Amino acid sequence: MAKELLKIEHITKSFDETVILRDLSLTVKEGEVLVIVGPSGCGKSTFLRCINGLETIQEGSIYLDGEKINDRSANLEKVRQKIGMVFQNYELFPHKTVLQNITMAPMLVQKKPKAEAEKEALSLLERVGLSDRKNFYPRQLSGGQKQRVAIVRALAMHPEILLFDEVTAALDPEMVREVLDVMLDLAKEGRTMIVVTHEMSFARAVADRIVFMDGGNIVEEGTPSEFFDNPQTDRAKKFLSTFSFDRIEKKDEYAGNPI
């Protein structure tokens, strides 16, 4: 059995008085692809941000590789290098070229020599089909291209786990696919990933396990077929129903007299 890479125990996160995550626990095994779904505002982004310390939690513990990472004594910079994050709005550095965006952290944070960092960046760009864009600035790229660069930027740090926060939500429909394909590729490679998404057919295809969140906690979890074909809770059923439409039946009755 694969080892537990990330272990989250009873975490609670609140902003001022409002509790956003309550007593949430979750374990991710090495090589596992976990997909988190749930209504908007239920705390998915906050949860991902707690994992890499962009938000501080009030209670509970987070362990990466058995090491507690939410301590004051934990080296947050070290920990974050092991946790790659891809954001909904890409967050590329606007004044840096594609190549500089990717090599910046390996060079500044991991002190890699420039030549090595660039060589690696280029081979990663090649993989996502963007090596011809290496000298472009972010504004010269389409949304899908930006997001692929952002994924490469995270990969260049050799993270142990990747967090994806609705990375296709800001994209035009025709660009969603190119980004999802890159993620499917990473999953096939055996990467450990936590993916927050509203793309249900992608979730079904990529996930080893689906976690359904609502109201700041995990309401249901299971394999994709368990969750999608046989949801247990009413809340999950209601959530899933928002993604499907019932075929309209009474078309003829109204024909000729639109309301």
Add this chain to the structure above:
Amino acid sequence: MGLTDIAKMLADGTKDTLIMVLLSTLFGYIGGLPLGVLLSVTDENGLKPMPALYMVLDIIINITRSIPFLILLILIQPFTKAIVGKSYGTVATVVPLTVAAIPFIARMVESSVKEVDKGVVEAALSLGAKKFTVITKVLLAEARTSLLVGVTIAVGTILGYSAMAGIVGGGGLGDIAIRYGYYRYETEIMIVTVVVLVLLMQLLQWVGTLISKKLDRRRG
């Protein structure tokens, strides 16, 4: 006074003004840039919120900025004298100009740095960058267009102040305009001096805008 004398006087005045303005801008940024960065970083939405420190800095800056420049100039004369040895002339004027420039520059730097998208800062943090690296390589690097616009505004404002300093023997073009125009009623010399000041300001604005545009990668 012959034409060549006037020309020489104006040339010297221009040189003095430029020295005064450039030195004050330089010292102003040596003090104002770190102060502005500190303000933006310690702000409640900053990289390292420190409310008490921010409040203290904020108040000090507001107070210094509310003192009219001419009053400041006179108020700090003893200080100026202690540093430069005298309280009038081109070099001495650099002191009050710098004192006036620092809080003003700090505010502009603060606002430029705050314009940088918070998401980009978080992206850098998520890659494991230390706060100091984020400040130098992300905040300042991404704010550079706006910072340069700020430099242009700062130089322009200091140029204006430097002309005001002419009233108390500050040297440079402002001094000439006041001596000839105000005390001796030689309106022509005053007008020519003012024209030179206007030209300097235009040139400055033009160069500043040009450089800012060149360095902006966000737009086509």
